[in-house]
Amino acid sequence: MIIPLRELEKATNKFHPSRKLGGGGHGTVYKGILSDLHVVAIKRSNIVVKSEINEFINEVSILSQINHRNIVKLFGCCLETEVPLLAYEFISNGTLCDYLHRKPLRSLPWQDILRIATEIGNALSYLHSGISVPVIHRDIKSTNILLDDALTATVSDFGASRYIPRDKTTITTMVQGTLGYLDPMYFYCGRLTEKTDVYSFGVVLVELLTRKMPIRYRSPTGEGLVAQFVELLAEGKLVEILDPQVMEEGGSQVEVVASLAMSCTKLRGEERPTMRSVEMTLEALQGPKKLSLVRDATYEGSYSATRYTSPITRTCLEDTSRQYSQEEEFELSASYPR
Numbered sequence: 001m002i003i004p005l006r007e008l009e010k011a012t013n014k015f016h017p018s019r020k021l022g023g024g025g026h027g028t029v030y031k032g033i034l035s036d037l038h039v040v041a042i043k044r045s046n047i048v049v050k051s052e053i054n055e056f057i058n059e060v061s062i063l064s065q066i067n068h069r070n071i072v073k074l075f076g077c078c079l080e081t082e083v084p085l086l087a088y089e090f091i092s093n094g095t096l097c098d099y100l101h102r103k104p105l106r107s108l109p110w111q112d113i114l115r116i117a118t119e120i121g122n123a124l125s126y127l128h129s130g131i132s133v134p135v136i137h138r139d140i141k142s143t144n145i146l147l148d149d150a151l152t153a154t155v156s157d158f159g160a161s162r163y164i165p166r167d168k169t170t171i172t173t174m175v176q177g178t179l180g181y182l183d184p185m186y187f188y189c190g191r192l193t194e195k196t197d198v199y200s201f202g203v204v205l206v207e208l209l210t211r212k213m214p215i216r217y218r219s220p221t222g223e224g225l226v227a228q229f230v231e232l233l234a235e236g237k238l239v240e241i242l243d244p245q246v247m248e249e250g251g252s253q254v255e256v257v258a259s260l261a262m263s264c265t266k267l268r269g270e271e272r273p274t275m276r277s278v279e280m281t282l283e284a285l286q287g288p289k290k291l292s293l294v295r296d297a298t299y300e301g302s303y304s305a306t307r308y309t310s311p312i313t314r315t316c317l318e319d320t321s322r323q324y325s326q327e328e329e330f331e332l333s334a335s336y337p338r
Helices: 005-011 050-063 096-101 110-129 184-189 194-210 225-234 244-250 252-265 274-284 290-296 314-333
Strands: 018-023 030-031 039-044 076-079 085-089 143-147 151-157
Touching: 005 030, 005 039, 005 151, 018 184, 039 143, 050 076, 050 085, 096 143, 096 194, 110 151, 110 225, 110 244, 110 252, 184 194, 184 290, 194 225, 194 252, 194 274, 225 252, 244 252, 252 274
Parallel strands: none
Antiparallel strands: 018 030, 030 039, 039 085, 076 085, 143 151
């Protein structure tokens, strides 16, 4: 739907600051009510440069061709400005980041955590394998996950996303993403694959389990959140970093999800599971058979779900150590690319 500029200006009271919902590297988002009474979120670019124009057009191209219950819906756009204005369905409850970290903190029951993780996994699995030309989101993080009043998760912000033809498993691009969530191997090499999203999703899992911000967290010894999480998991001391409500309500499922997060954040992309495998594991946890189904699942690469409740082997510890040292180097040298 093509929306006239005057309609969007009227809907937002000429983009009045009181209508501002938030914003990030790609633009500012305003709440608006169109003349047909549709409530929308309107994204407006902060700056006018060619890269911003390309990213907004890229987002229109991708969102106009996909349809999934956990991916934000593009309602329309305005082409009268130098950078297009985009109007999305309005999601009422802010971002997952806000819900997890903005004080006063609100309760987030374990079953909601598990469902939110599953819904994000469903959306990414759809992008990777459920459409004719796969899409890599490239900037999965809690600020790009929207929640409605029922805490249903919706993946948003496709400005950095890329199509990957099915006859290719990787493409080389300029690195884009967010510190703390960014796949270290993609950062080093610029080779974008679906496993780049898998890594970022693993970081979001860690964030859900700990309620700590990957961008800001540092352990007393200077370790990043993922490195500290994996190290404590390997040592059997995960209780030291888990959110208290997760420990109280999650039971044995916490170890399953923690191990899944560890497998998603392995340094080597080929050792990470596919999002389809991740989706199946999370869905199995919510089914009647729960852990028995998970133990029967087999991941691609070297990781097996049967190891969820097994002791951590020396090999796992060696992998953990290698991951930590390179991840620390990555986090110290990285900077926001956008």
